[in-house]
Amino acid sequence: MEMARSFHHFDELHPWIDRQHLLECTSVVAETADVMTFTFRSDKPAWFRYLPGQFVTLELPVGEEPVFRTYTLSSSPSRPLSVAVTVKAQPGSIGTRWMFDNLKPGVVLKALGPLGDFSFVRHPGEKYLFISAGSGITPMISMTRWMADCAPDTDVTFISCARQPEDLLFKSELEVLARQMSRLNLGFLVEGHEARHGWHGLRGRIDAAKLPLLAPDFLERTVFCCGPEPFMRGVREMLKGAGLDMARYHQESFQPAAAPAAEELAIRAGPAGSAGAEAARVTFTMSGKEVSAVPGQTILQTARANGVRIGAACEGGICGTCRVLKIAGDVEMNHNGGILDDEVDEGYILACCSRPVGDVQIEA
Numbered sequence: 001m002e003m004a005r006s007f008h009h010f011d012e013l014h015p016w017i018d019r020q021h022l023l024e025c026t027s028v029v030a031e032t033a034d035v036m037t038f039t040f041r042s043d044k045p046a047w048f049r050y051l052p053g054q055f056v057t058l059e060l061p062v063g064e065e066p067v068f069r070t071y072t073l074s075s076s077p078s079r080p081l082s083v084a085v086t087v088k089a090q091p092g093s094i095g096t097r098w099m100f101d102n103l104k105p106g107v108v109l110k111a112l113g114p115l116g117d118f119s120f121v122r123h124p125g126e127k128y129l130f131i132s133a134g135s136g137i138t139p140m141i142s143m144t145r146w147m148a149d150c151a152p153d154t155d156v157t158f159i160s161c162a163r164q165p166e167d168l169l170f171k172s173e174l175e176v177l178a179r180q181m182s183r184l185n186l187g188f189l190v191e192g193h194e195a196r197h198g199w200h201g202l203r204g205r206i207d208a209a210k211l212p213l214l215a216p217d218f219l220e221r222t223v224f225c226c227g228p229e230p231f232m233r234g235v236r237e238m239l240k241g242a243g244l245d246m247a248r249y250h251q252e253s254f255q256p257a258a259a260p261a262a263e264e265l266a267i268r269a270g271p272a273g274s275a276g277a278e279a280a281r282v283t284f285t286m287s288g289k290e291v292s293a294v295p296g297q298t299i300l301q302t303a304r305a306n307g308v309r310i311g312a313a314c315e316g317g318i319c320g321t322c323r324v325l326k327i328a329g330d331v332e333m334n335h336n337g338g339i340l341d342d343e344v345d346e347g348y349i350l351a352c353c354s355r356p357v358g359d360v361q362i363e364a
């Protein structure tokens with residue numbers, strides 16, 4: 001009965017919208033000892049519209065204050081009635097540890113997004129090279145699943161790197177997809193192994209000697225790379241050194257943009273004593289606070305300094321967590337794709353990368 005009640009024809013459904021819908025966990029699957037896939041459906045009948053490779057930000061009720069964590073969707077939008085994230089528990093992680101311990105089927109979460117530019121849809125090429133390390137495989141498996149469903153002739157070389165053979169995520173599934181996609185070529189690379197693993201494949205780190213073995217035509221490909229920052233830096237330098245046109249190199253990063261230097265803030269604030277140096281008044285309408293903004297500080301910094309709570313995750317204009325409604329006034333916003341054009345048209349801003357230009361009113 002329950003299953004029959006949850007069945008809806010696709011054309012009866014509306015797109016999932018983060019301000020109206022929640023995510024309900026439907027399954028939890030252990031991929032390796034420290035990696036799990038969590039699958040969700042909408043709390044109300046809806047389908048998910050996103051690009052393969054995009055991410056969501058989950059609001060996790062860890063303590064008195066929720067924490068926000070950004071995860072790439074490992075699912076494919078070609079199967080739009082659910083979404084999944086595949087998450088590795090990093091030592092000392094708070095949000096991910098909460099998920100491992102508490103996120104079970106039936107638990108409902110708030111989420112923001114999906115967002116992000118790390119997708120072949122945004123950076124199309126004739127043929128692709130995917131290079132991932134560890135759980136950095138998630139955007140690549142999303143893109144490959146979509147290609148297998150919707151464009152199985154796509155030419156992809158997929159190099160998956162991991163510490164140990166058992167850490168190679170989705171290896172069996174990729175081998176099945178390679179049977180469906182005649183131009184999907186797989187390469188697996190492990191750093192270390194023991195005799196018990198029975199590993200006969202390539203060993204070591206990806207370097208200028210191994211790359212041509214796995215992808216002889218790599219200079220002709222559009223490259224997507226995702227993994228820990230040192231891994232991506234190494235791949236980027238290797239490809240640059242080999243002569244790849246770096247306009248065809250794309251990497252995923254949730255790192256916040258560097259904070260503006262003190263001199264830059266001083267320039268933005270204007271010369272001392274001029275009208276431009278006057279502190280803007282920021283009114284947080286829901287908190288009932290009207291405060292002076294320190295010149296050059298963001299709306300988020302101003303809110304925090306005055307005890308007004310605005311959720312934030314990346315603090316670099318990427319994830320969209322700090323989106324708030326600007327009721328009046330102007331801001332200077334320098335985001336990195338964390339807000340959609342129609343949201344800007346509706347008056348939303350990202351508090352972490354917006355600075356007041358004169359007096360503003362913010363719904364927070």
Ligand code: FES
Nearest residue numbers: 313315319320352
């Ligand atoms: S906190 Fe991520 S966009 Fe502001």
